[in-house]
Each structure stands twice: as C-alpha cells, then as structure tokens.
Amino acid sequence: SSLYEALCKRRARGQKSLAVLLDPDHLNEAGCRHLLELSESHPIDYFFVGGSLVMNSHQASLIRLIKSRSAVPVLLFPSHSLHLDSQADGILLLSLISGRNPEFLIGQHVIAAPLLRASELQILPTGYMLVDTGRQTTASYISGTTPLPYDKPNIAACTAMAGEQLGLRLMYLDGGSGAMYPVAPAMIRAVRHAVDVPLIVGGGINTAEKAQTALAAGADVLVVGNHIEKNPDFLPEVSRIVRTFNSVLDLSM
Numbered sequence: 001s002s003l004y005e006a007l008c009k010r011r012a013r014g015q016k017s018l019a020v021l022l023d024p025d026h027l028n029e030a031g032c033r034h035l036l037e038l039s040e041s042h043p044i045d046y047f048f049v050g051g052s053l054v055m056n057s058h059q060a061s062l063i064r065l066i067k068s069r070s071a072v073p074v075l076l077f078p079s080h081s082l083h084l085d086s087q088a089d090g091i092l093l094l095s096l097i098s099g100r101n102p103e104f105l106i107g108q109h110v111i112a113a114p115l116l117r118a119s120e121l122q123i124l125p126t127g128y129m130l131v132d133t134g135r136q137t138t139a140s141y142i143s144g145t146t147p148l149p150y151d152k153p154n155i156a157a158c159t160a161m162a163g164e165q166l167g168l169r170l171m172y173l174d175g176g177s178g179a180m181y182p183v184a185p186a187m188i189r190a191v192r193h194a195v196d197v198p199l200i201v202g203g204g205i206n207t208a209e210k211a212q213t214a215l216a217a218g219a220d221v222l223v224v225g226n227h228i229e230k231n232p233d234f235l236p237e238v239s240r241i242v243r244t245f246n247s248v249l250d251l252s253m
Ligand code: 1GP
Pocket: 021, 174, 175, 176, 177, 178, 179, 201, 202, 203, 204, 205, 223, 224, 225, 226, 227
C-alpha cells in the first residue's frame, strides 16, 4: 500500500509514528551512519530529509546512504523546487498555508510539477503551518511569511480546516527547526479536532516530556531533528516513548 494509506491505517488504530529529520547541512556521513545503526534496534517510521537552506550538495549522498542501509521510508521535506531527489520514496509536497506568499503556496509547485510527474516519488500533499515560537526561524525568514501566533489555536484550526477543504491530505504544525519551545498543546488539540487528516508536529522537541505532550495532544507523527543531530541518544529515547504510547493502546483495545 502507499505510504499515505499505511499512515492512515496506523492512525485509524490510534497509533503514533516517529519521523527523524535529517538536515544535509548539519549531518556528516559518520553521524548519519550512527543514526542508521541506532534506528535498527530502536524503530522509527520515517526519515525526513531537507531544510530551509541547503548550503552544500550532500542531500543526494545522504539519501543514497540511507537507502543503502535502511528500509525506513525517506520523505523529502523540501523548501524549494530545487530540492527534489528521485531516490527518496516520497515527498511532503508542502503548501505553506500559514503564510501569504504565493511562491510557497503554489509557485514552487508549478516549477516542480513536471519533475514530480516524471519521478516515481509518492506525493503527500501537506498543509504546512509555521507557528511563532519565540524567535524568527530560518523557515519564516526564508519564506518571507508571518508564522501563526503561538497562542491563537483557533487561527490554526481554521487554517487547517481550509487546507483540508482544499484537498490537502496531511497537516504539519511546525515551530521551526530549533524552536525555543514547541507548538502549544492547545493548538495541537485544536487542529486535531478541526480536521480528519493525519497531523504531523515538530519543532523544538528536545525532551521526553515535550515529545509526550505533543503526542498526547494529538500529534500522529512526531518529528525530531536538531536534538537528535546534537544528541543521537535521544533517538532511542524518543523511539521508546512512541512505542510505549502505541503499546498502551494495544493493551486497551
Ligand atoms: C523542523 O519540525 C522540524 O522543521 C524539526 O524541528 O529540528 O527543532 O527538531 P527540530
């Protein structure tokens, strides 16, 4: 089945998924090999690959390395049509619906469309919502957009609702990479209740407690980037949290 169908099935059972975000700018080959080893004994569900700025040309070799060592699906998390790579399994085709910059709502997608059609990448149309988490993130600066106000869950809920009505199949609430604090649980809950599509949450998840809070509030897919890059031992820890969450669920069914 497709990656999207598999995710929806997991979600229908109430199961959570874990995505580890690898930024080609931050990770060297040795670091990536180490994470791949850790992910053999501590399951994860996706590798997301991408970043707002791509300063080097390591993305292709990073994806090649993952694909040669791991069966974990690789999803592109692109910030630009230049960041496509057909070695990946799929792409989060992000429309930046929290912003009002047409370039990131539709413009880049027009450039990428024929390339995507020619590729075998599975396309996951994603409503991408940046949330203000205390300081300007690279993503909001580069995209030239104003993030959603941190303490206005209703704006996030209506944004997600509109995205779902437009046909987007996933929602992604992102505090931005290295956010000072993660998206508020009240906002996660509001979006969770507003839409039926799976919800991805990331940005600033750097403790077990923050991971648990986001999952309990309704994240279906938890994304961790920075903190695992800096402390690879967080991968086993957060993997355990997600599995524990899912096993408690199995017991109660
Ligand atoms: C950023 O959601 C991702 O787009 C992950 O954020 O790097 O802070 O974990 P972190």
